[in-house]
Amino acid sequence: MRLVFAGTPVFAATALAALHQAGHDIALVLTQPDRPAGRGMQTQASAVKQCAVANGWPVIQPLSLRLDGPHAQDAQAAQQAIAQSGASLMVVVAYGLLLPAWALQSVALGCVNVHASLLPRWRGAAPIHRAIEAGDNHTGITLMQMDAGLDTGDMLAVHTEAILAHDTTASLHARLAVAGGALMVQALQNLESLQRTPQPTEGVTYAQKIEKHEAVLDWSLAATTLDRRIRAFNPFPGAHSALNGEVLKIWAAEVLPFAKSSAASGTLVHIGPEGLDVATGEGVLRLTQLQRPGGKRLSAAEFLRGQPLQAGGRFDLPAH
Numbered sequence: 001m002r003l004v005f006a007g008t009p010v011f012a013a014t015a016l017a018a019l020h021q022a023g024h025d026i027a028l029v030l031t032q033p034d035r036p037a038g039r040g041m042q043t044q045a046s047a048v049k050q051c052a053v054a055n056g057w058p059v060i061q062p063l064s065l066r067l068d069g070p071h072a073q074d075a076q077a078a079q080q081a082i083a084q085s086g087a088s089l090m091v092v093v094a095y096g097l098l099l100p101a102w103a104l105q106s107v108a109l110g111c112v113n114v115h116a117s118l119l120p121r122w123r124g125a126a127p128i129h130r131a132i133e134a135g136d137n138h139t140g141i142t143l144m145q146m147d148a149g150l151d152t153g154d155m156l157a158v159h160t161e162a163i164l165a166h167d168t169t170a171s172l173h174a175r176l177a178v179a180g181g182a183l184m185v186q187a188l189q190n191l192e193s194l195q196r197t198p199q200p201t202e203g204v205t206y207a208q209k210i211e212k213h214e215a216v217l218d219w220s221l222a223a224t225t226l227d228r229r230i231r232a233f234n235p236f237p238g239a240h241s242a243l244n245g246e247v248l249k250i251w252a253a254e255v256l257p258f259a260k261s262s263a264a265s266g267t268l269v270h271i272g273p274e275g276l277d278v279a280t281g282e283g284v285l286r287l288t289q290l291q292r293p294g295g296k297r298l299s300a301a302e303f304l305r306g307q308p309l310q311a312g313g314r315f316d317l318p319a320h
Contacts, residue, residue: 001188004082004090004107005048006030011177012093013047015114018181019091024188026057027085030078032096033061058085065103075100082106089191091184092146104146109191111146114180116173118142118158120199122207123151128176129169130207133232135224138162139172141180143187145196150206154196159183168234210237216318217241219266223255223283238291241266242316243309251297252289259284266315273301278315 002025005016012031020026029052037044045053052059060081062074069075079102082090089109092099094116104111117127119142131139140160147153159179163172187194215237217226230239230253238249254275261269261279270277275286290303298306 001025001089001191002027002085002087004028004030004085004087005093006090006095006097006099006111007048007093008032008046008096009094010047011116011173011180012095012114013051014177015091015093015181015184016048016051018178018185019188020055022185022188024185026052026055027087028081029057029059030095031059031061033063062097065097065100067100067102079103079106089188093180093184099146101148104148112156112184112187113144113146113151113153114184115142115144115151116140116176116180117207118160119144119151119155120201120204122205124207125209127207128173129210129232130205132163132167132169132172133228135228136163139176141176141183143183152199154198156194156196157183157187166231168231170235212237215239217250217315218318219278219315220281220317223280223285226280226285227253227255243313247293249291249297250287250289251291253285253287256284256286264314266317268309268311268313268315271304271309271311273304275300276304276309 003019005026007016008031029048031046031048034043034045036042049059060078062071062078064071065075065078067075083106087107090107090111092111093114099111115127117131118138118140122130138160140158142158143156144151144153145156161176161179215233217229217239230250233239234251240247240249256277261284263269263279265279265281267279268276269279269284275288278285278287288300289297290300291297
């Protein structure tokens with residue numbers, strides 16, 4: 001099938017590569033403009049643009065698709081490029097721009113979105129993070145015929161994926177990216193026969209964009225809640241807390257079953273090569289992978305070799 005593809009991050013590039021490998025004709029690629037990224041804040045092309053350039057596919061990077069906005073010229077150019085592409089379907093994966101009515105109607109078969117949740121749960125920007133943070137046992141991929149709402153279109157196909165006990169956003173993202181591409185390829189083999197199923201009206205939740213301030217750990221919460229947040233915010237924005245005036249990133253932890261402590265929340269109650277045990281609002285959390293500012297991620301044993309600590313120290317509690 002001749003396709004227009006709209007997407008930006010690695011998750012989308014994985015689906016784009018799968019479509020290409022399955023033999024589909026990529027007529028045009030839409031992706032976000034190049035932006036500063038990384039420690040040096042060097043301007044970088046998106047993962048989707050890099051994939052498109054490597055394969056010689058036409059790429060456009062409009063700032064907006066609104067024909068009546070300040071970047072109307074960008075939108076008009078995109079409208080013309082899609083019309084001239086000869087594509088019959090647009091595949092949209094984590095693009096990052098809202099598609100107005102003209103874009104949804106710009107190709108004969110409309111726009112199909114690959115969304116990383118079991119809709120209608122976790123509509124919105126950060127479905128993988130929020131599923132882990134909430135303690136969900138399962139998530140998945142939903143293929144959706146896009147409409148004018150935010151992830152409200154009819155469902156075409158669903159893949160369910162278990163969330164494992166030690167899954168981070170990074171590990172779950174990697175599995176769902178592959179599953180999303182595979183489900184889209186499978187759907188295109190029999191697109192006309194897919195049943196369009198309206199989303200249930202019950203069970204709707206929204207996965208709000210991740211804000212950096214959320215990653216400051218509040219030790220008054222339960223150990224299970226903190227463990228989920230650490231995994232949800234790995235790799236971005238990275239859960240962290242201040243100890244002895246130094247902000248430490250905390251990349252991995254485990255809840256100590258049946259462990260209790262009468263110490264104040266945030267207190268280091270035991271320190272050993274296996275981890276740093278911290279009293280929380282409910283239970284004890286063992287920190288097993290940490291990072292100092294400017295340093296590398298280290299196991300607890302490696303971390304302690306560079307900075308011996310004593311039990312009784314206390315992580316800062318966030319200001320409320």
